[in-house]
Amino acid sequence: MLARVYSCTCIGLTGTIVEVEVDTSSGLPRVVIVGLPDAAVEESGERVRSAVKNAGFFYPRGRVTVNLAPATVRKEGPSFDLPIALGVLVATEQVPQDTLAGCMVLGELSLDGIVRHVRGVLPMAADARTAGFKRIYVPQIDAAEAALIPDLEVIPVTDLNQLVGHLTGRITIQPAPALHVTDEEIMVLTDLCEIKGQEYVKRSLEVAAAGGHNVLMIGPPGSGKTLLARALPAIMPRMTLEEALDVTRIYSVADQLPADVPLIRNRPFRSPHHTTSHAGLVGGGNWPHPGEISLAHRGVLFLDELPEFGPRVLEVLRQPMEDKVVTISRAHGSFTFPANFQLVGAMNPCPCGYYGDPQKACTCAMGLISKYQKRISGPLLDRIDIHVQVNRVEYDKLSDDRLGEPSSAVRERVEAARQRQRERFGVKGGVDLTITCNADMRPADVRHYCILDDTGRNLMRSAMLQMQLSARAYHRILKLARTIADLAAVDAITPTHLAEALQYRPRLLLD
Numbered sequence: 001m002l003a004r005v006y007s008c009t010c011i012g013l014t015g016t017i018v019e020v021e022v023d024t025s026s027g028l029p030r031v032v033i034v035g036l037p038d039a040a041v042e043e044s045g046e047r048v049r050s051a052v053k054n055a056g057f058f059y060p061r062g063r064v065t066v067n068l069a070p071a072t073v074r075k076e077g078p079s080f081d082l083p084i085a086l087g088v089l090v091a092t093e094q095v096p097q098d099t100l101a102g103c104m105v106l107g108e109l110s111l112d113g114i115v116r117h118v119r120g121v122l123p124m125a126a127d128a129r130t131a132g133f134k135r136i137y138v139p140q141i142d143a144a145e146a147a148l149i150p151d152l153e154v155i156p157v158t159d160l161n162q163l164v165g166h167l168t169g170r171i172t173i174q175p176a177p178a179l180h181v182t183d184e185e186i187m188v189l190t191d192l193c194e195i196k197g198q199e200y201v202k203r204s205l206e207v208a209a210a211g212g213h214n215v216l217m218i219g220p221p222g223s224g225k226t227l228l229a230r231a232l233p234a235i236m237p238r239m240t241l242e243e244a245l246d247v248t249r250i251y252s253v254a255d256q257l258p259a260d261v262p263l264i265r266n267r268p269f270r271s272p273h274h275t276t277s278h279a280g281l282v283g284g285g286n287w288p289h290p291g292e293i294s295l296a297h298r299g300v301l302f303l304d305e306l307p308e309f310g311p312r313v314l315e316v317l318r319q320p321m322e323d324k325v326v327t328i329s330r331a332h333g334s335f336t337f338p339a340n341f342q343l344v345g346a347m348n349p350c351p352c353g354y355y356g357d358p359q360k361a362c363t364c365a366m367g368l369i370s371k372y373q374k375r376i377s378g379p380l381l382d383r384i385d386i387h388v389q390v391n392r393v394e395y396d397k398l399s400d401d402r403l404g405e406p407s408s409a410v411r412e413r414v415e416a417a418r419q420r421q422r423e424r425f426g427v428k429g430g431v432d433l434t435i436t437c438n439a440d441m442r443p444a445d446v447r448h449y450c451i452l453d454d455t456g457r458n459l460m461r462s463a464m465l466q467m468q469l470s471a472r473a474y475h476r477i478l479k480l481a482r483t484i485a486d487l488a489a490v491d492a493i494t495p496t497h498l499a500e501a502l503q504y505r506p507r508l509l510l511d
């Protein structure tokens with residue numbers, strides 16, 4: 001008898017339905033799997049045989065043919081074990097075919113029949129629902145993740161024997177309860193109130209969060225750059241449910257979803273080391289997986305020791321920073337992953353770290369300092385609106401026990417400023433229709449939304465002259481002033497806003 005079980009595979013970030021057909025016939029006892037399987041799928045045959053036998057069922061003595069359709073789609077990984085095993089049991093009439101009508105099955109099997117975790121359950125469950133499936137059988141550990149999808153019955157499976165018992169009416173497995181998303185408190189990596197002093201840097205982070213601006217922090221070792229960067233996610237606006245699902249989908253496919261976190265509610269904070277490979281950073285592999293910049297989607301990508309990353313690595317960030325997605329091309333097609341992150345860079349001002357430090361003398365030769373700073377490419381710097389000097393905090397302030405303003409209070413101001421931006425740019429998003437925050441404004445938007453009065457124009461004219469600012473710097477300052485005005489909840493940009501924005505201009509030697 002020909003058995004048919006539905007399963008799914010993950011390509012990029014989306015699921016594709018796979019039909020698993022199993023046929024048994026007389027002949028040499030072997031398993032043949034056809035339909036573009038990869039090595040892990042080919043090994044399925046052996047695992048399934050052991051699992052079926054060890055779970056106490058009959059395994060046919062002859063030839064078992066497994067066809068995975070459509071044959072044009074590459075099948076990856078071990079997640080077809082469970083559907084293949086069920087196919088064998090249906091083909092040998094140990095499980096009735098009609099018990100699987102309208103059902104999708106996902107799961108890896110161990111040799112003794114235990115059902116193991118598979119990656120990408122969230123996008124595959126979403127796809128099942130879209131394709132009209134009513135029920136999905138998933139590894140128990142992945143059930144909460146699948147239960148995020150509404151109107152889909154999720155049956156958590158621990159082992160093959162239990163599943164067969166359920167299908168044949170011997171036992172009943174309770175469906176996983178639908179996950180009710182509550183407005184739980186945001187988990188705070190570092191609360192601003194624990195960071196002593198640094199009022200100016202904290203303010204710059206508030207501006208960054210409010211307008212979606214990228215930040216570069218420059219300062220000596222131990223001045224608190226890493227500490228400050230880690231405070232950014234919790235002052236950014238709360239993620240909407242839609243954003244949370246977007247992020248969770250990426251983590252599910254990358255197999256980085258913690259077992260006890262079915263839905264990621266907190267904005268990600270990723271800090272890849274400068275030795276991270278190209279594939280690790282932007283995504284890659286034969287069948288591409290999301291890289292750090294996609295894992296940082298809707299959160300913060302922190303690049304510590306920025307000059308150490310090298311010009312080639314920084315160069316590859318340019319396009320994703322512009323497009324908010326990364327496209328990876330392969331012979332068999334191209335894959336697009338979201339990569340809408342906020343960049344925070346940190347660096348020492350020079351190799352020894354103390355150039356410009358008020359207390360400690362720098363020991364680097366001038367030529368070496370500029371060479372060090374020039375390692376960061378100009379085009380990347382152009383996409384960083386906020387440059388901020390981080391100085392070491394004096395002992396008196398560090399030992400002060402009074403707590404500063406908590407991150408939650410700052411986040412409220414940030415959310416109000418974002419609301420103003422949403423109202424301004426509307427659903428369509430600014431002049432060129434894609435803008436969601438001030439940092440994304442193009443020159444035309446800047447002309448349209450950052451109008452200065454006479455005093456403002458005069459201030460900018462003299463600043464341009466005195467500080468020798470480029471046209472690009474001019475736009476950057478206007479965008480920042482717009483955000484600062486939004487934080488102050490006013491429409492008109494005043495000289496006060498401009499003056500603060502001017503503080504965040506680059507101070508590197510190369511500028």
Ligand SMILES: Nc1ncnc2c1ncn2[C@@H]1O[C@H](COP(=O)(O)OP(=O)(O)O)[C@@H](O)[C@H]1O
Nearest residue numbers: 194195196198220221222223224225226227393
């Ligand atoms: N302003 C501050 N308030 C409280 N602790 C601080 C502050 N600045 C630095 N520290 C302490 O010093 C340590 C080193 O700071 P870190 O952020 O790693 O510095 P950097 O990244 O600039 O080298 C932190 O883990 C923290 O314990």
Ligand SMILES: [Mg+2]
Nearest residue numbers: 225226227304
């Ligand atoms: Mg550090």
